[in-house]
Amino acid sequence: MQNALLIGLSRQMTLERQMDVIANNVANANTNGFKADHSLFEEFLNSNAREDNFIASDRRVSYVQDRGTFRDTGPGPMEMTKNPLDMAITGDAYFAVQANGGERYTRDGKFSLNSTGQLVTSDGNLVLGTGGPITFQPTDHDINVAPDGTITVLEGTAKTDSIRGKIRMVSFDDPARLTKLGANLYAAGSATQQAATKSTVQQGYVEKSNVNSVGEMSRMVEVMRSYTAIANLLQQQSDMHKSAIEKLADVPA
Amino acid sequence: MQALHTAATGMAAQELNVQVISNNIANLRTTGFKKQTASFQDLIYEHVRRVGAQASDQGTILPVGVDIGGGVKTVGTPRSMTQGTLSQTGNDLDLALSGEGFFKILMPDGSYQYTRDGTFQMDNQGRVVTAQGNPVQPTMTIPNNASGLAVSEQGQVSVTLPGSSTSTIVGQLGVTRFINKAGLQPVGNNQFTETPSSGAPQDGTANSEGYGKITQGSLEQANVDVVSEMSDLIAAQRAYEMNAKVISAADQMMQSTTALFR
Numbered sequence: 001m002q003n004a005l006l007i008g009l010s011r012q013m014t015l016e017r018q019m020d021v022i023a024n025n026v027a028n029a030n031t032n033g034f035k036a037d038h039s040l041f042e043e044f045l046n047s048n049a050r051e052d053n054f055i056a057s058d059r060r061v062s063y064v065q066d067r068g069t070f071r072d073t074g075p076g077p078m079e080m081t082k083n084p085l086d087m088a089i090t091g092d093a094y095f096a097v098q099a100n101g102g103e104r105y106t107r108d109g110k111f112s113l114n115s116t117g118q119l120v121t122s123d124g125n126l127v128l129g130t131g132g133p134i135t136f137q138p139t140d141h142d143i144n145v146a147p148d149g150t151i152t153v154l155e156g157t158a159k160t161d162s163i164r165g166k167i168r169m170v171s172f173d174d175p176a177r178l179t180k181l182g183a184n185l186y187a188a189g190s191a192t193q194q195a196a197t198k199s200t201v202q203q204g205y206v207e208k209s210n211v212n213s214v215g216e217m218s219r220m221v222e223v224m225r226s227y228t229a230i231a232n233l234l235q236q237q238s239d240m241h242k243s244a245i246e247k248l249a250d251v252p253a
Numbered sequence: 254m255q256a257l258h259t260a261a262t263g264m265a266a267q268e269l270n271v272q273v274i275s276n277n278i279a280n281l282r283t284t285g286f287k288k289q290t291a292s293f294q295d296l297i298y299e300h301v302r303r304v305g306a307q308a309s310d311q312g313t314i315l316p317v318g319v320d321i322g323g324g325v326k327t328v329g330t331p332r333s334m335t336q337g338t339l340s341q342t343g344n345d346l347d348l349a350l351s352g353e354g355f356f357k358i359l360m361p362d363g364s365y366q367y368t369r370d371g372t373f374q375m376d377n378q379g380r381v382v383t384a385q386g387n388p389v390q391p392t393m394t395i396p397n398n399a400s401g402l403a404v405s406e407q408g409q410v411s412v413t414l415p416g417s418s419t420s421t422i423v424g425q426l427g428v429t430r431f432i433n434k435a436g437l438q439p440v441g442n443n444q445f446t447e448t449p450s451s452g453a454p455q456d457g458t459a460n461s462e463g464y465g466k467i468t469q470g471s472l473e474q475a476n477v478d479v480v481s482e483m484s485d486l487i488a489a490q491r492a493y494e495m496n497a498k499v500i501s502a503a504d505q506m507m508q509s510t511t512a513l514f515r
Binding site: 017028032034069181213216 | 266292293300302316318319430449450451455502505510
């Protein structure tokens with residue numbers, strides 16, 4: 001009979017974690033380039049549930065555990081900002097940036113320049129082009145980013161375009177293997193990268209978070225109700241125990 | 254429960270978002286104002302089960318991990334330096350810049366500040382000054398008997414003196430650029446100061462080498478688009494509400510546990 005308590009607890013723990021995942025999605029509803037996470041559950045059979053005193057001794061107890069969080073890699077809505085250094089990727093590729101600890105990837109294209117004219121992320125990490133960091137000259141103006149990522153400018157009084165670099169877009173055979181590091185960055189981990197061929201850069205746009213708020217709210221209600229339902233179940237279990245003990249211990253006078 | 258803290262970071266972020274939006278809307282009619290947008294990032298993740306880790310004795314590898322995020326943080330409120338629309342005022346000393354650059358202003362303490370607000374006046378000595386009375390650089394004095402003040406697209410200031418049929422050049426306005434103008438520090442009064450992030454100021458001539466063109470008799474309006482600010486405001490408010498709902502749901506879940514076995 002104690003098993004029901006444990007199974008209920010295992011479910012409650014996974015629900016609590018699912019709630020944490022939902023909370024993180026909702027908190028990041030306005031984070032540029034954020035990709036929502038969803039929880040996956042699996043049955044977990046306990047092989048040590050054998051209790052010789054019970055009749056059904058060979059039945060295994062089935063618990064639940066969270067197997068993983070999978071990322072919804074779908075695109076977020078594009079917001080027009082008109083800023084020449086804001087870029088959004090159409091397609092499944094990522095921008096490559098040089099962060100503390102090596103090369104990292106992001107979908108957050110809210111870029112700016114640093115004091116030396118290099119293209120950087122909001123955190124100041126260098127955005128990588130096909131030939132390393134992209135640097136602008138002090139006299140550059142009319143920055144134009146082509147769909148393939150080539151950045152051209154007019155320099156000083158020149159009437160013809162000068163090329164400042166080409167945004168490096170990277171795609172992954174299995175983007176689920178990318179690890180979220182926070183700060184809108186991903187680490188490649190065991191995922192293998194390849195040059196993105198089908199993705200394009202949109203200048204003057206920023207990709208918003210792909211969190212579907214209606215979905216998150218309904219999932220949240222679902223999680224909350226299941227959690228309370230299990231709490232009720234545990235309460236009933238406990239009441240059963242209580243009344244059993246009371247009845248058995250009731251010695252007639 | 255982590256969800257409580259996570260949602261709290263979300264509420265704090267949206268509160269700041271509303272603050273930034275309300276400042277943009279408040280400055281809808283501020284000459285030369287450049288709008289800001291709050292920029293957010295996700296916080297670090299707790300990797301409960303790490304993706305790519307060994308899942309079983311048979312050597313299978315976890316295809317997905319369990320990553321629990323800690324919420325959201327504000328990374329900055331970058332300024333959008335796009336061009337504002339010009340509106341005609343007809344005043345000779347109202348100057349608008351279209352394109353790159355700022356007007357350079359000499360402060361009483363000898364330092365320089367930079368502005369896109371070209372609402373200039375003449376002081377009692379005939380100097381061209383800002384609304385606060387600080388001289389525009391390079392300093393120029395307009396003779397008090399002069400008429401027909403004209404400012405060219407390059408910033409050349411000329412007047413017609415009495416008894417003369419041709420105009421005389423009395424000064425040349427400068428325009429200053431920064432490689433990272435979004436890195437300038439706002440100091441109020443529509444003015445900015447140089448920071449280590451903005452790069453060093455580069456003085457130049459208007460309407461050349463990408464420096465902006467000066468338009469006399471016009472002012473640059475704020476680049477705030479009220480429709481997009483309103484929709485951002487609604488989005489921020491809804492996001493705030495949703496985070497509040499998460500807190501109350503997490504609270505109810507905890508309540509149902511603490512109510513157990515009474």
